Amino acid sequence: MIAIIDYGMGNLRSVQKGFEAVGAEAIVTSDSRKILSANSVVLPGVGAFKECMVNLEKLGLIDTVHQSVKSGKPFLGICLGLQLLFNHAEEFGYVEGLGILSGKVVGFKDTQPESSSGESLKIPHMGWNRVRVAPGNPLFDSVADESYFYFVHSYYIVP
Template sequence: MITIIDYGMGNLRSVQKGFERVGFAAKVTADPADLRDAEKLVLPGVGAFKDCMDNLREGGFIEPIRRHVESGRPFLGICLGLQLLFSESEEFGRHQGLGIIPGKVVRFPGDLRVAGEELKVPHMGWNQIRLRQDAPLFRGVADGSAVYFVHSYYVIPDDPTVVAAVTDYGIEFCSAIRRENVMATQFHPEKSQQVGLRILKNFGEM
């Protein structure tokens, strides 16, 4: 069973439907006690970093998430669920994250350009990933595959070896990470058609 955390901010049903489409049972839960026995855990997220951390804290999810990660069971963060894994974010101030992956979350510069053309922030739409690890999450996914993004902030890991994929948007940024059982994507697999479904299937098979 794949457990999806409902802390009031996330594209929960579409993530659940994505797993169901590739043959895996997935449940959405707002009860932190359900995380104790979760075989695989998914942390989605949309919205502001501080609000999400506040909701995780108030919902009693922070320690269960950390215990799950420490147990070695598979964990997947999606979009803001990637950013929340990091030490801190500069979104609307400076706010502490879960601290599972050392590093920070920063905003795209305001002067991004490609071939003289100004790029808009948020980064929204389809873009390519370039794989940096032979990560099980990307088994069968071709280097250069297109996936769907919606974000204004990106992560900078302290340890570059956790970077599983990068993407170009005026600058090169980390678009996926993997450290042992912890995996996370800045893009939305549940919105990334066949490539995204393959990624969800790979996670379900772990």
């Protein structure tokens, strides 16, 4: 079973329906026991970094996320859910993250993103772009290098 962490924000039902469409059993929950007993965990996210962190804190889910990651079972952060795993974000000022991964989340304010063809991209960046796949990453084992992925974002990770 896949536990999709419900912290009161995000595209929870869309994520759940996506997993169910491929035959996976997925539940949306804020119950720490259910999250920790799941075979894998997903932290989705849509919204503001600070508000998400506040909601995780209010629901007592910060330690649950840390325990889930440390358990070694599959853990997937989607969009803002991935960003929350880093040390901090520079969205509307400095905001502490979960600190599970080293790095920070910054906006495309100082550098203009470019497509693989070198053209400047509008911010927020929305559209299809080719992605270079790092060899040996199990998440992308069945994905061909230079495959197209769809992006909707204004922030990126600096390790």
